[in-house]
Amino acid sequence: MFLKSIRGRITLIIAIILILFGAAVFFNIYSLIISNQGLESYKNLSDETSRISEIEMNFFEAALALKDYVIYYDAETQKNFLINISNIKDEFMNEASESTEIVNLRSYIVAYENLFNQIVDLNAEKENLIEQEFTKIADNLKQTISIFKENAQKNNVSTIVFYADSSLQIVDNIIYLSNMYFSSKSVGDKNNVLGAFNELDSQLLIMQYGLTSDDLRKLFTEMQAYVNDFKSVFIQIVETIESQEPIIQQMEEMRVEILDLLEEQRAELKVQQDTLGPTLIEENNTAIMLTIILTVIAFVVSIIMVIYLIRSITKPLTEFRNKINQFKEGDLTVDFESKSKDEIGQMANALSAMSKELRKSMSSIKGASEKVDNASIKLTKASQESRNNSEELKTQMDIIQTSAEETAGNVEEVTSGVDEV
Known part of the structure; x- marks a missing residue:
């Protein structure tokens, strides 16, 4: 019953139009959400690529710092290395992926830092040996040789004095050559x-x-002990320095492996980007096309339904207007009855009932009018007869009046005659 009324049809059409356009808008929003998710994934891949590049840059700086450190062993270079390694660790902390490559990279970076710390510890040990033992022993040895030389001079042993001077020169040369070796490690x-x-x-x-x-002899024994200690400490320093070489070599091998892993990770991300990019473009184009199609369908259906609504209202209204015009011209036989159940149909049916009642009333009036006409005709005839009778009566009255006048004249003549008599 609701859909048979104009209001119901209008409500239904509006609801359908809203549903269609709502579906188009909803699909558009859904497509935007999916597209944004894809773009977010692509952005994440780009961020991952940038993060890998940042890690590579920091690792490159760390490798340069390592190279400088094993030459100069300065605190600033050590600090630069640790800062870059710390930056790499921070990048890994922000890394959401737990792929095998990332796990391996983390373990390699930690191992790389540990190896560097071993080099730092060995260098600290070397510096401690140089400062605390090698230098002190060298000073004690030179002092002992000088005392030995003075005693030889007192004993007038010129040969010993000569060799003592030569030994002092050799010790100075050892110190000089040792410092060169500590720097070059060649x-x-x-x-x-x-x-x-x-x-x-x-x-x-x-x-x-x-x-x-x-x-x-006593001084010589002491001097010989210092020489042995001097040489022993140098050998320890050499062992400390040379023990760094396999660590440095291991770090170099690890550096190559880390760079390879970073390159593999970058290549994997690039493949994902190359795969995701065209997919996103295709999905976006498909979503745009479907949105356009849904919008066009909604628009066309809306136009069709509006046209249907207009025609469903204007057509019966036009017919109703024409019938009313006929009725206005006096054609009481017009049938207003309609099969429609809407407001126009209800109004037409009501007017149809009214016209039927009006026709009945007109029929009754017509019957009464015919009766009045018949009575009028009879009354006219009776009136005519009455008028004729009145005319005859008038004629007779005129005759009577004339007779009366004549009688009165006769009476007057008689009276005059009587008077005369």
Whole structure:
């Protein structure tokens, strides 16, 4: 019943139009959400690529810092290395992925830092040996040789004095060559230092045969002990320095592996981007096309339904208007009855009922009018007869009047005659 009324049809059409356009808008919003999710995924991939590039840059800086550190062993270079490694760790903390490559990268970075810390510890040990032992032993050795030389001069042992001076020069040369080796860590500089130690041993061996007093022998023994300690500490320093080489080599191998893993991760991200990009474009184009199609369908259906609504209202109204015009012209036979159940149909049916009642009333009036006409005709005839009778009566009255006048004249004549009599 609701849909048979104009209001119901209008409401239904509006509801259908709203549903169609709502579906188009909803699909458009849904497409935008899906597109935004895809764009977010693509952005995440771009961020991951940027993060990998940032990690590569920090790792490159760390590798340069390592290279400088194993040359200069300065605190600033050490700090730069640790800062870059810390930045890499922070980048991994922001990494949401738990892929095998990322896990391996994290473990490699931690191992790389641990190896660097081992180098730092070995360098600290080396510096401690140089400052706390090597330098002190060298100073004590030089002081002992100087005292030994003075005693030799007192004992007038010129040969010992000569070799003592030569030993002092050799010790100074050992210190100089050692410092060169500590900086260069080259095998050649190390061999030069060892050669100088051998030369010093030769000098001591020669001086051993020229000892003429117990004081010289005692000082020589002390000097020989310092030389042995001096050489032993140098060997320890050499071992400390050379123990860094396999660590540095291991770090170099690890550097290559880390760079390979970063490159693999970058390549994987690039493949994902290359795959996701065209997919996003295709999905976006499809969503746009479907949205346009739904909008066009909604628009066309809306136009059709509006046209249907207009025609469903105007057509019966036009017919109703024409019938009313006929009715206005006096055609009481017009049938207003309608099969429609809407407001126009209800109004037409009401007017149809009214016209039927009006026709009945007109029929009754017509019957009464015919009766009045018949009565009027009879009354007219009776009136005519009455008028005729009145005319006859008038004629007779005129005759009577004339007779009366004549009688009155006769009476008057009689009276006059009587008077005369």
